[in-house]
Amino acid sequence: MARFILNETSYFGKGCRVELANEILARGYKKGLLVSDNILAECGVLTKVKKVLDDANISYDTFTEIKQNPTIKNCKDGLAAYNKAEADFIIAVGGGSVIDTAKAIGITKNNPEFEDIKSLEGVANTKNKSVPIIALPTTCGTAAEVTINYVITVEEENRKIVCVDPKDIPIVAIVDAELMMTLPPRTIASTGMDALTHAIEGYITKGANTISDMFEIKAIEMIAKHLRGAVKDQNSIDMEGMSLAQYIAGMGFSNVGLGIVHSMAHPLGAIYDIPHGVANALLLPIVMEFNMSACIEKYCDIAKAMGVDINGLSKEEAAKAAVNAVRQLAIDVSIPQTLREINIPKEGIPKLSIDALNDVCTGGNPKDVTLEDIKKLYHIAY
Known part of the structure; x- marks a missing residue:
C-alpha cells in the first residue's frame, strides 16, 4: 500500500x-x-x-x-x-x-x-x-x-x-x-545539490514506488540540466528550472523517505553547524558507491537522467558513471569534497556515526547499514 x-x-x-x-x-x-x-x-x-x-x-x-x-x-x-x-x-x-x-x-x-x-x-x-x-x-x-x-x-x-x-x-x-534570484552562488549550489540528494535518495529508498519514481527521475534530469547555469549566472531559465525541480523532488521523497546521506548529514549540521546542502552534496557520491550493489538497475536510470550516454556500457559501468556524474556536478558547482575541507575533526567521527545510525532516515536506505559501515563512510569522506 x-x-x-x-x-x-x-x-x-x-x-x-x-x-x-x-x-x-x-x-x-x-x-x-x-x-x-x-x-x-x-x-x-x-x-x-x-x-x-x-x-x-x-x-x-x-x-x-x-x-x-x-x-x-x-x-x-x-x-x-x-x-x-x-x-x-x-x-x-x-x-x-x-x-x-x-x-x-x-x-x-x-x-x-x-x-x-x-x-x-x-x-x-x-x-x-x-x-x-x-x-x-x-x-x-x-x-x-x-x-x-x-x-x-x-x-x-x-x-x-x-x-x-x-x-x-x-x-x-x-x-x-x-x-x-538574490541568492549567492554558493547557496544555489548547496541547496541545488540538496535537491539532487532528495531526488536520488527518494528514487532508491526502500519505500520508493511508481508514483514517487516518476517525480524523482524527472527532478534528477532537471537538476542536471539547470544547476550549473543557475550557479554560474542566476539566469531566469535555470533558476526557474531549479525552483520547479526541487519542488518535484519534494513531492516524491516526502512520501517515501530518504537514506543515510541525510542520516550522516544531519549530525554534521547539529554538531558543527555545517549547511545541510553542503553536507549532503559532499556525502552523496560516497554513499552512492556504498549502495550501488543494492540498486544497480536504478543507477542506470540515474546515469541517463544525468545526461550520460550508457549505450554499450555494462550495468556496473553505467552505475559507476552515475556516481561519477553526480560527483562531477558537485565539483563543477564548487562543493567541498572532503570533511577536512569544512573543518570537521577526525575525532568527531565516532559521535557522528552513532547519531547517524540512530537517525530516522537510516531505515529507508536501500542497503542495511551497521555502525562500522557508517564510520567507514565518514572516514572515506574525511
Whole structure:
C-alpha cells in the first residue's frame, strides 16, 4: 500500500507571489505571522513579499530570529511571537530552516502537549492539523513547502531531530523563482545539490514506488540540466528550472523517505553547524558507491537522467558513471569534497556515526547499514 500527500494548492512561475494576497483574502484569514530570517530581511527578499501584503492591506507581525540549523528555542520563540500577534495563519518566507520552524510553530500551537518540541521526533501522534501555513521558498533545494517533514536542532544534545507529520504540510506553496534570484552562488549550489540528494535518495529508498519514481527521475534530469547555469549566472531559465525541480523532488521523497546521506548529514549540521546542502552534496557520491550493489538497475536510470550516454556500457559501468556524474556536478558547482575541507575533526567521527545510525532516515536506505559501515563512510569522506 502507498500513500501520497501533497499541498492543497501550489503556484509556480515568475512573480506568482502576487497570489499570496488572493489566497489569504479568499480564505478569510485575519492576521498573519510572517516568519523569515534576518538575511532575507537585509537582502530585500522579504520586502518583495511584504509589498504584496501591504498593497492588499493584510495585517501581519514579523518574526525573523531563526538560525540556519533552527533550534528548539527558535521554535518556542516563534510560538510566543504567534501568540503575541494573535495571528490565525503563518506566512513562511525562506529556505528549509524557516519553513521547518514555521511547521513546528504551527503544530505546537494546535497541539500544545508537544510544546517541548523534542516529543515531536519521529512520527508524532498529533491530533490536530497545524495552523494554516502559506510557504514561499527562497532556496532551490529543500522543498519544505511540499513535504510532511521538518528538522530541528536540540542544542544541548548536539543533535537534530527529524519530525514526520502529515498534519504539518503547508496548505499553499508559492514557488516564485524571483525570490531566489538574490541568492549567492554558493547557496544555489548547496541547496541545488540538496535537491539532487532528495531526488536520488527518494528514487532508491526502500519505500520508493511508481508514483514517487516518476517525480524523482524527472527532478534528477532537471537538476542536471539547470544547476550549473543557475550557479554560474542566476539566469531566469535555470533558476526557474531549479525552483520547479526541487519542488518535484519534494513531492516524491516526502512520501517515501530518504537514506543515510541525510542520516550522516544531519549530525554534521547539529554538531558543527555545517549547511545541510553542503553536507549532503559532499556525502552523496560516497554513499552512492556504498549502495550501488543494492540498486544497480536504478543507477542506470540515474546515469541517463544525468545526461550520460550508457549505450554499450555494462550495468556496473553505467552505475559507476552515475556516481561519477553526480560527483562531477558537485565539483563543477564548487562543493567541498572532503570533511577536512569544512573543518570537521577526525575525532568527531565516532559521535557522528552513532547519531547517524540512530537517525530516522537510516531505515529507508536501500542497503542495511551497521555502525562500522557508517564510520567507514565518514572516514572515506574525511
